Amino acid sequence: VQLVGSGGGSVQAGGSLGLTCAASVYTGSRYCMCWFRQAPVKAREFVSAIDTDGSTSYTDSVKGRFTISKDNAKNTLYLQMNSLKPEDTALYYCAADPGRCSTGYVGMRYRGKGTLVTISS
Numbered sequence: 001v002q003l004v005g006s007g008g009g010s011v012q013a014g015g016s017l018g019l020t021c022a023a024s025v026y027t028g029s030r031y032c033m034c035w036f037r038q039a040p041v042k043a044r045e046f047v048s049a050i051d052t053d054g055s056t057s058y059t060d061s062v063k064g065r066f067t068i069s070k071d072n073a074k075n076t077l078y079l080q081m082n083s084l085k086p087e088d089t090a091l092y093y094c095a096a097d098p099g100r101c102s103t104g105y106v107g108m109r110y111r112g113k114g115t116l117v118t119i120s121s
Helices: none
Strands: 003-006 009-012 017-023 031-038 045-050 056-058 066-071 076-081 090-098 115-120
Touching (some): 003 090, 017 031, 017 090, 017 115, 031 076, 045 066, 045 076, 056 066, 076 090
Parallel strands (some): 009 115
Antiparallel strands (some): 003 017, 017 076, 031 090, 045 056, 066 076, 090 115
């Protein structure tokens, strides 16, 4: 499975961006799909996940601002990011793992290259 992330860019604080992650195969309800991010000089962190049953989860700092979704017909994962803050600046990675969500970034079987998001104040 190859994952290709896109949609990063530079916006001012308060703005919005939408990230896309295209998978090379049908992921449907068989894969846990996640977004992670890594800010400069910080450790990589979990952002959001959509599990095999469609349930979603978010790290506290993005709750109410970010929305994860996927289009199974297009094998595509999305992350809509609103009310962006400078602290959201990071390299964002999508990842996929067969089965229910149960692991962190290192344990994800498939990991895409990052797409850079820069938020200016």
